Amino acid sequence: MNATITASELASDLAGPNPPVLLDVRWQLGGPDLRSAYEEAHIPGAVFVDLDSELAGPAGAAGRHPLPDPEVFGAAMRAAGVSGNRDVVVYDGGQGWAAARAWWLLGHSGHPSVRVLDGGFAAWTGPVSSAVPAPAPGTFVPAPGARPSLDADAAAALAQSGLLLDARAGERYRGEVEPIDRVGGHIPGAVSAPTSENVTEDGRFLPAPELADRFTSLGATPAVEVGVYCGSGVSGAHQVLALAVAGIPAALYVGSWSEWSQDESRPVAVGPDPQ
Incomplete structure (x- = not known):
């Protein structure tokens, strides 16, 4: 199954006999949750999921968005109506980061059929609703480990033995600015690959052949193991999703720079070069 779905495909699926579970994961980094935007208008039937409290654990030594406790995550997914035998579609406001986090986490937890709405809520041209649904409880029980992490x-080793992509903006990779974490720079050996270059101006993914060309030019070949990190494991999930669209498997370093940079014993590289 494809990792993404278009708005027209979603409209068709929702009108079919077995509509997917819809999760609204609109989110903004460092801002209040967007539940109010969801309550104003969302795709009919969608259930709001809060990234900070349901798709991540409390910030700490493991980073700003560590993996959530499986029990907490599982309870949130069941409350949203998620079961293992029913398709799931996730969307956010259009950037794609939060939806990709939900896609990655559900897949990592063993769900077999999750897709991201390409372009997010901004791409949806169908009807919207302000009614908050009360879905029948789902039966999904997380079994973490189904996706590589x-x-x-392991990230430090992969940066030397394979290809570790840094999904943050280039200026953060180079260490020129660091608006959030303790220190700027990158994991030695990591290659700069800003997530913003995976999409068009409207937030939709580039065609799969173009994404494949992009990642091949960065060193992703069939013989090379690929990993991704970002600031805190959110935009990195979007990079893993882009790689999946291109047909390239990749592991996610969930703790990412927010975990790495907390440990003063870990080396930091600066400048445009990996080393």
Whole structure:
């Protein structure tokens, strides 16, 4: 199954005999949750999911958005109506980061059929609703480990033995600015690959062949193991999704720079070059 779905495809699926579970994961970094925007208008039947409290654990030594407790995550998904035998479609406001986080986490937790609405809510031209649904409880029980992930040591090793992509903006990779974490720069050996270059101006993914060309030019070949990190494991999930669209499997370092940079014993590289 494809990792993404278009708005027209979603409209068709919603009108069919087995409509997917819809999750609205609109989110903004460092801002209040967007539940109010959801309550004003959302795709009919969608259930709001809060990234900070339901798709991540409390910030701490493991980073700003560590993996959530499986019990907490599972309860949130069941409350949203998620079951393992029913398709799920997730969307956010259009940037794609939060939806990709939900896509990655559900897949990592063993759900077999999750897609992201390409372009998010901004791409939806169908009817909208302000009614908050009360879905029948789902039966999904997370079984973490179905998607590859990296810890800090594995990310450091992969940066030397394979290809570790840094999904943050280039100026953060180079260490010129660091608006959030303790120090700027990147994991030694990591290659700069800003997530913003995976999409068009309207937030939709580039065609799969163009994404494949992009990642191949960065060093992603069939013989190379690929990993991704970002600031806190959110935009990195979007990069893993872009790689999946291109047909390239990749692991996610969930703790990402927010975990790495907290440990003063870990090396930091600056400038445009990986080393």
